[in-house]
Amino acid sequence: MPLVANARMYSATPAVRDAWKVLLRWVLARAGLAWEVIDYDAPAPLSALWARDDLGLAMMCGLPFAQRGVRPTLVAAPIPSPARYGGRPVYFTDMVVRADSAFERLEDTFGGTVGYTLADSMSGGVAFRDHLAPYREREGTRLYARAVGNLIHARGVIEALAAGRIDVGPLDSYYHDLLRHDEPALAAQVRVVASTGAMPIPPLVATAALAPEDLQRLRQALADVAKAPDLKPVRERLLLAGFASADPAAYDALAAMARRPVPSFEEL
Incomplete structure (x- = not known):
């Protein structure tokens, strides 16, 4: 074969x-x-x-x-x-917001709309949800008023942010860096407010x-x-x-x- x-x-x-x-x-x-x-x-x-x-x-x-x-x-x-990877085979989940939004920290997005790619995606779902879980436990109540899923991939997250459909969403950091390097106009529509710890790529x-x-x-x-x-x-x-x-x-x-x-x- x-x-x-x-x-x-x-x-x-x-x-x-x-x-x-x-x-x-x-x-x-x-x-x-x-x-x-x-x-x-x-x-x-x-x-x-x-x-x-x-x-x-x-x-x-x-x-x-x-x-x-x-x-x-x-x-x-x-x-x-890029330097953030420290010469290791790792990556992160970047949590991004629309570039012109007033949000400075991940916590500033609470009460709004959270987006994700697929619930079983590592960077686009699982790692983001795991990162949010301690905030949910600490707050004792829902962090977001609404969730929008099935954004499929990083471009879907960026498009949803640019259109105002969501307030925050996850991007695979290596994919994000490739977009910033090769398609900067698209990547410039969002900015990072938080990132997870390193995970095996x-x-x-x-x-x-x-x-x-x-x-x-x-x-x-x-x-x-x-x-x-x-x-x-x-x-x-x-x-x-x-x-x-x-x-x-x-x-x-x-x-x-x-x-x-x-x-x-x-x-x-």
Whole structure:
């Protein structure tokens, strides 16, 4: 069965998507693997992509990775290059408001409308809800008058904020940084008022069974990305320092967070 590769999860703009495709093709060529780099654009659901059994190298949200009974093979994890990541394969959830709003702190948004992407999304739902839960417990009453869900992705959050449909919403920090770098006019419509702590970043995984020698060559090719001179423009476009080996057990914390009994957004 021919295997495929894809980086839809962090294809924040068309130019970023194309850069990921260049990088994946370089990696596969260096590893000597004749796999196809496929397109899988929005609004096609990521859950359907991750359910495929022919993925040789694809980005997957850390939460479904951690929740699977039989986990995919964790190949490597990206290391974003901006300073806030500290050279680690981590990311955050940024809580954002409309740029011209009067809100200065997350607490200033209480009483308004909270937005989220999907309830089972790590950065767009679970991590945001978990961050809000202590405020809800401390206040002893609902934090928000209304919740708007199913915003799907970061662009949906930004569009809802710009239209005044919500007062605050979550963005995956790496996706947010890619937008700020490559599509600044869109990103400038919002600003950050709070962020979660660091979490293990969505990794590159294989749902297909890989031969040990193929996996070794693939991991070496990904490690070589950081120093490859011909990939410098691609790394700059992707705000990417390189790739790190990652411990699958690090993602257990995400599944544990999702299991915590915290209120739904409609109850926050």
